[in-house]
Amino acid sequence: xxxLIFLNGELVAKEDAKVSVYDxxxxxxxxxxxxxxxxGGNVFRLNEHLDRLYDSAKGILLEIxxxxxxxxxxxxxxxxANHLEDAYIRLVVSRGVGNLGLDPFTCARPNVIxxxxxxxxxxxxxxxxxxxxxxxxxxxxxxxxxxxxxKSLNYLNNILVKxxxxxxxxxxxxxxxxxxxxxxxxxxxxxxxxxxxxxxxPSYLGALEGVTRNVIIELAKKQDIPVxxxxxxxxxxxxxxxxxxxxxxxxxxxxxxxxxxxxxxxxPGALTHRxxxxxxxxxxxxxxxxxxxxxxxxx
Ligand code: PMP
Numbered sequence: 001x002x003x004l005i006f007l008n009g010e011l012v013a014k015e016d017a018k019v020s021v022y023d024x025x026x027x028x029x030x031x032x033x034x035x036x037x038x039x040g041g042n043v044f045r046l047n048e049h050l051d052r053l054y055d056s057a058k059g060i061l062l063e064i065x066x067x068x069x070x071x072x073x074x075x076x077x078x079x080x081a082n083h084l085e086d087a088y089i090r091l092v093v094s095r096g097v098g099n100l101g102l103d104p105f106t107c108a109r110p111n112v113i114x115x116x117x118x119x120x121x122x123x124x125x126x127x128x129x130x131x132x133x134x135x136x137x138x139x140x141x142x143x144x145x146x147x148x149x150x151k152s153l154n155y156l157n158n159i160l161v162k163x164x165x166x167x168x169x170x171x172x173x174x175x176x177x178x179x180x181x182x183x184x185x186x187x188x189x190x191x192x193x194x195x196x197x198x199x200x201x202p203s204y205l206g207a208l209e210g211v212t213r214n215v216i217i218e219l220a221k222k223q224d225i226p227v228x229x230x231x232x233x234x235x236x237x238x239x240x241x242x243x244x245x246x247x248x249x250x251x252x253x254x255x256x257x258x259x260x261x262x263x264x265x266x267x268p269g270a271l272t273h274r275x276x277x278x279x280x281x282x283x284x285x286x287x288x289x290x291x292x293x294x295x296x297x298x299x
Contacts, residue, residue, distance in 0.1 A: 025094025130256030140183035140206030188247035192240035242269030
């Protein structure tokens with residue numbers, strides 16, 4: 001059966017899911033998006049993802065032509081139509097088709113796209129061996145220039161990080177902000193563990209408020225693990241006992257080397273493992289089930 005994609009109110013075959021080259025999402029990166037995941041038919045923290053999507057859209061004065069309850073139903077129905085219990089979902093709202101000028105007010109209506117794919121999981125052994133990463137020269141754009149809370153289609157900053165990571169022979173890298181504090185990875189948040197306490201950069205330093213990051217903070221607090229959402233430097237990362245990255249795609253992925261410095265004993269840490277286990281437990285229940293009918297009410 002062909003993969004079905006939601007495109008502006010219709011489910012269309014993948015081959016037919018096309019948008020115009022005049023879409024300002026394509027021409028200028030003008031739009032917003034979310035990466036979401038389902039675990040055993042549970043769309044993990046869908047409400048939080050939609051809150052972030054709608055907040056990002058508000059930030060760029062983009063009106064999404066569906067209410068949140070309607071969007072919930074659209075996502076659930078698209079997952080169902082693809083008969084996938086475990087999937088990665090990409091939800092994109094672009095400014096839509098306009099003329100070649102920058103002016104977003106020439107765009108008649110946004111294009112709304114929901115893509116549901118089977119999961120392309122990270123290689124399993126990475127969770128056992130851990131990642132080797134580097135810090136790169138590309139800095140996280142300042143929050144007073146392009147606020148990292150705004151998950152827009154403008155991902156060039158992150159792509160430059162990915163390029164630098166690959167040139168350095170690794171698959172992921174950390175960005176610092178313009179003051180040299182650690183911000184985040186190219187597509188994930190970063191945590192360090194020091195003497196049993198957890199640290200992650202605050203969003204004003206350049207970290208996206210990751211859904212996975214928030215879950216990890218909540219889980220740690222429930223376990224009485226002190227959590228500091230505070231600035232830290234590259235040196236703090238080097239001498240941390242444990243380092244891990246979090247994200248919808250990566251979940252909780254251990255890091256064992258940063259810029260050639262071995263982290264802890266060079267193996268994924270115990271707290272990283274514990275938080276990952278707890279994360280996987282909630283991943284199957286904390287969200288919107290595709291097996292129940294989402295209520296569409298006016299919001
Ligand atoms: N930072 C960036 C830049 C990202 O693109 C992502 C992925 N959305 C994350 C962090 C992790 O966020 P989440 O846990 O919501 O996937």
